[in-house]
Amino acid sequence: MKTSVDFETHLRAQNLADRTVTSYLWTVAYFSDHYDGVTKANLLAYAYTVSCGQRNRPS
DSSP states (O other), rough: OOOHHHHHHHHHHTTTTTTHHHHHHHHHHHHHOOOOEEEOHHHHHHHHHHHTTTOOOOO
16 A cells, blocks of 8 residues: 555645645545544445535645
8 A cells, every 4th residue: 555655745746736636635544543444335435525615725
């Protein structure tokens, strides 16, 4: 599995805006902290959480 540094390097190599990179990194950290792994059930639960606005947004 790639590290967050590898992921950030990859995102920056894509010339994404700083806020986009920050948002992506925050989202991966949030998912990792709140779910045991990437499964269909966890992705659906996360999507439901996001659609209901039940998570804190990155600042």
